[in-house]
Amino acid sequence: MAKKRKPAAPSAPSAQDKPATLADLLRPEMVQKLKAQSDQLKAAEAQQREDARVRAEEARKAEQKRLDNDFEHLLNNSKLDWRKHK
Secondary structure, X not given: OOOOOOOOOOOOXXXXXXXXXXXXXXXXXXXXXXXXXXXXXXXXXXXXXXXXXXXXXXXXXXXXXXXXXXXXXXHHHOOOOHHHHO
16 A cells, blocks of 8 residues: 655745735835824824813813802802811
């Protein structure tokens, strides 16, 4: 009888077999330029989020200050148990 061949073991993929990425196809200067632009956009977005947070905090403080000067609000929200303050 004839010997049966064993199936070939899968070889490790080499660098030639991997599909080319966009970074591989573009010039290095263009890749650096795109990365710098991406970093700038991320920084601008972070700054906008921080500005929005600061504005919201200032609006909350202004509303609290307004409510602290409103006698009706203070009266409605005060505890009427005066025994604690003897």
